[in-house]
Amino acid sequence: MSITGPEATFAAVLAPFAAAAIAPFATRLLGANAAWPLAVVPAAIFLFFAGLVPDVAGGASFTPAVDWVPAYGVSFSFYVDGLSTLFALLISGIGTFIILYAGGYLKGHPHQGRFFSFLFLFMGAMLGLVLGNDLITLFIFWELTSITSFLLIGFDHLRAASRRAALQALVVTGGGGLLLLAGFLMIIALTGVTDMATLLAGGDILREQALYPLVLLLVLGGAFTKSAQFPFHFWLPNAMEAPTPVSAFLHSATMVKAGVYLLMRMHPVLGDTAMWTTILPIFGGITLLVGTLLAVRQTDLKLMLAYTTVASLGLLVMLTGTSWEKAIEGAVLYLLAHSLFKGALFMVAGTIDHEAGTRDVTKLGGLRGAMPITFAAACLAALSMSGLPPFVGFIAKEYLYAGTWGATGAHQAVTAVALIGNALMLVIAAAVALKPFLGPKVETPKHAHEGPVLLFAGPVALSLAGLAAAVMAHATGVYFISPVVSSVLGTATEVEVHLIPGYIGAALILSMVTVALGIVLYLKLDALRAAMARTLAAIGWGPDKGFDQVIAGIVSFSGSFTRLVQGGRMDVYMTLTFLVTALALLVPLTLTGNWPSAVPMPDFRFYEWGILAIAASGLFAVLVAKTRLTAIVSLGIQGFAVAVIFMLFGAPDLSFTQFMVETLSVVILALVMTRLNLRPSDHRPMLPRIVQGTIALGVGVGLAGLLMRITELSFDRSLSDFFEAYSRTIAHGRNIVNVILVDFRGFDTFGEIAVVMLAGLCVLALIRVRPKHAREEALDRAAGDEALQKSGEARL
Amino acid sequence: MEAAFAILIGMFFTVAVYLLMSRQLVRVLLGIAILGNAVNLLIFTSGRLLREVPPVIPEALQVPEGTIANPLPQALILTAIVISFSFFAFLLVLSFRAYQELGTDNTVEMRVAEPTGETAPPQGY
Numbered sequence: 064m065s066i067t068g069p070e071a072t073f074a075a076v077l078a079p080f081a082a083a084a085i086a087p088f089a090t091r092l093l094g095a096n097a098a099w100p101l102a103v104v105p106a107a108i109f110l111f112f113a114g115l116v117p118d119v120a121g122g123a124s125f126t127p128a129v130d131w132v133p134a135y136g137v138s139f140s141f142y143v144d145g146l147s148t149l150f151a152l153l154i155s156g157i158g159t160f161i162i163l164y165a166g167g168y169l170k171g172h173p174h175q176g177r178f179f180s181f182l183f184l185f186m187g188a189m190l191g192l193v194l195g196n197d198l199i200t201l202f203i204f205w206e207l208t209s210i211t212s213f214l215l216i217g218f219d220h221l222r223a224a225s226r227r228a229a230l231q232a233l234v235v236t237g238g239g240g241l242l243l244l245a246g247f248l249m250i251i252a253l254t255g256v257t258d259m260a261t262l263l264a265g266g267d268i269l270r271e272q273a274l275y276p277l278v279l280l281l282v283l284g285g286a287f288t289k290s291a292q293f294p295f296h297f298w299l300p301n302a303m304e305a306p307t308p309v310s311a312f313l314h315s316a317t318m319v320k321a322g323v324y325l326l327m328r329m330h331p332v333l334g335d336t337a338m339w340t341t342i343l344p345i346f347g348g349i350t351l352l353v354g355t356l357l358a359v360r361q362t363d364l365k366l367m368l369a370y371t372t373v374a375s376l377g378l379l380v381m382l383t384g385t386s387w388e389k390a391i392e393g394a395v396l397y398l399l400a401h402s403l404f405k406g407a408l409f410m411v412a413g414t415i416d417h418e419a420g421t422r423d424v425t426k427l428g429g430l431r432g433a434m435p436i437t438f439a440a441a442c443l444a445a446l447s448m449s450g451l452p453p454f455v456g457f458i459a460k461e462y463l464y465a466g467t468w469g470a471t472g473a474h475q476a477v478t479a480v481a482l483i484g485n486a487l488m489l490v491i492a493a494a495v496a497l498k499p500f501l502g503p504k505v506e507t508p509k510h511a512h513e514g515p516v517l518l519f520a521g522p523v524a525l526s527l528a529g530l531a532a533a534v535m536a537h538a539t540g541v542y543f544i545s546p547v548v549s550s551v552l553g554t555a556t557e558v559e560v561h562l563i564p565g566y567i568g569a570a571l572i573l574s575m576v577t578v579a580l581g582i583v584l585y586l587k588l589d590a591l592r593a594a595m596a597r598t599l600a601a602i603g604w605g606p607d608k609g610f611d612q613v614i615a616g617i618v619s620f621s622g623s624f625t626r627l628v629q630g631g632r633m634d635v636y637m638t639l640t641f642l643v644t645a646l647a648l649l650v651p652l653t654l655t656g657n658w659p660s661a662v663p664m665p666d667f668r669f670y671e672w673g674i675l676a677i678a679a680s681g682l683f684a685v686l687v688a689k690t691r692l693t694a695i696v697s698l699g700i701q702g703f704a705v706a707v708i709f710m711l712f713g714a715p716d717l718s719f720t721q722f723m724v725e726t727l728s729v730v731i732l733a734l735v736m737t738r739l740n741l742r743p744s745d746h747r748p749m750l751p752r753i754v755q756g757t758i759a760l761g762v763g764v765g766l767a768g769l770l771m772r773i774t775e776l777s778f779d780r781s782l783s784d785f786f787e788a789y790s791r792t793i794a795h796g797r798n799i800v801n802v803i804l805v806d807f808r809g810f811d812t813f814g815e816i817a818v819v820m821l822a823g824l825c826v827l828a829l830i831r832v833r834p835k836h837a838r839e840e841a842l843d844r845a846a847g848d849e850a851l852q853k854s855g856e857a858r859l
Numbered sequence: 860m861e862a863a864f865a866i867l868i869g870m871f872f873t874v875a876v877y878l879l880m881s882r883q884l885v886r887v888l889l890g891i892a893i894l895g896n897a898v899n900l901l902i903f904t905s906g907r908l909l910r911e912v913p914p915v916i917p918e919a920l921q922v923p924e925g926t927i928a929n930p931l932p933q934a935l936i937l938t939a940i941v942i943s944f945s946f947f948a949f950l951l952v953l954s955f956r957a958y959q960e961l962g963t964d965n966t967v968e969m970r971v972a973e974p975t976g977e978t979a980p981p982q983g984y
Contacts, residue, residue, distance in 0.1 A: 227984040622980045631973030633966040637880045665863035682874045705896045713912045713928030724944040759877035767869025774861035783931045791916045799914040803934035815938045822945035826952045
């Protein structure tokens, strides 16, 4: 594994995890300024992937790999191509500024080091996700992003809203992850292919499977939950409970795009079927409309942005779902544009919140003078989001209109939905970027002023990147868009990206219509917001409320189910256990026809019959004994009978031990029992006696039958022969049983002694704990002494 | 011979299991003591029975002469006897102390860990 070239991908993915380990210590040393050295890590990762761009743009792809669990064909492998490189660049590039931003945003927070750690853990997981080649590797990183997202959303864990949002995100995305795992396992089972690169090279390998619809649905289950598609969109706005750096990083620029990434990644093998081009545009389109309409309803800056993120994800899914080359070009451009402007706008919203003390858009205004740099960054990002030139958002919108225009049939709706969505997106962009800064100065909870460089570095850099990507449109096209589109389509594709539209076509006209519609709607924003509020109040139920109902249902169901099966009655537990034991013995013996054939008349001598009879009568006496002493003596009878049996059948060692142990048991039992006023006789009613007697008989008959059957079969003496042959020759002992215990199986005996010692210690501990009444008396006495002492002091 | 033993062992298990299902701790303890014997005899018999030939090598020989009793189950049982005895002693003291603390030997009345009428688990996050 070298530190340059594609092999260093391993180092790039693992570096954030190392940084996560260091971050708390760095923060303890340097405070908020630890952000500067820590940001070097993602910056270095960014530079590494930037170095790969020329090769990747040339059509190369790399698959560095090491064995992980070779027995199951699982490897730790990565796939570096156009798509994964763009994502890796976004994650590490935006991540650099997020780390800086987090330094300023949580300055002085007692757990800032922990926060950095979580962010780095997420960064590593996300890099692993987008670079993962082996399906299992990819899945593990996929779930890691869900877990780190849980930690980050619940960072402010003292608030119930945070905990709820964190749990909700984990349940929704983690549940989707399980569907994805099922989908991946099906892919592996159906095709035998375990890695993405081979799968993508396989062409119709999945589409020709009879189970293709199921595979597609499972993969979509993972992608739709992660990318917050309707009706799973509700967790994303709730995730805004997280500190703003998290919202900017995970819930706009990177993690929520994992679902879109997966769809784009698997488009060459799963896409372009009737099912794909039906399901994806429908769900994506609904998500786009629902997201933008709900965004209009909000007055919280972060929530407005969150719902437009939902909408943007819907747009991306819709475009990917068309499987048209031009629409996918638009989707890729929009993906890049969205990550840049949405990350920037979230950071702007966070800065406003941090400096002005509120992010309610109705309570903000006139901040342009106090926060000029933030205002500039907000404007640049909002222009890109609105799809206005000269920003990459504009190019993206041009391409997606060009890509969707001219469709036939039901697909014409795609253009209409995109147009409405984009117009509403413009409304929100204007509301976020203009409303807090323009107009008369509004008194805010905190005296607003420009944030430190840590806070404005990110928004400025990202919004300028959106401008640069558009100005250098040709380079963007060659180095980023073409390789990604090639990955998504599965064939090498050249995309010519121009900032200035070559001709006055449908796309440009649609853009103008969008802008005009957007401006009209912005002027009517308050009326629109009120109308949405009325509609939502009329509906009165949503998936978010449904989540609460489901969770409450699960908790109360598990509560009553636990009370049902764990009633706290030992006799019930025992009865059930032995019922299952009896069935487990009897049913297989019957079903497999393995009951012993005939019971031969044993050739016992008379004294052997005698000892067997004594044992049996001892057992019977224990059962029916009326007093505890009779029961103990009867217990002794069966124990000594067993000892005699051992003696008669060639086991003198066992016999001696059994005699000793049985004597001790009886003596101790007699000693303890005589101290207790206990009735040993059975006081169960008749019905339970019959039921439990039947179960006990079932266990007895089952084990007797099993043993008879076993002794009917031939016997393998090889182990015993080994011990007989070697106990004198190797271990120099004549008593073979003893040699086995102390020599061949010496460690077993060692363990046995340890068990005996432990039992002895426990007995000692139990005896030395004073009885409850004694403890209470002692406490009373102590309290009395203290009171006496106090009254004595008072008298003095 | 083994078949007759199997029947006896079945009786041991029947009695032990019946006692274990009782509500009275004393009877449960008796059941545990018998269960230990039942399992030991089960292991002993499944290693096949042979009369009066202990697995000991005569002084003059390096390996035993003729067939001898199977030493392997005996070694296992020797361990088992000792462990089941220490287990039994521990349970005995535990029951005794439970009786001292709770004033009952009836398992139905021992509800400290799992009280009756437990409230439903808390809702919320």
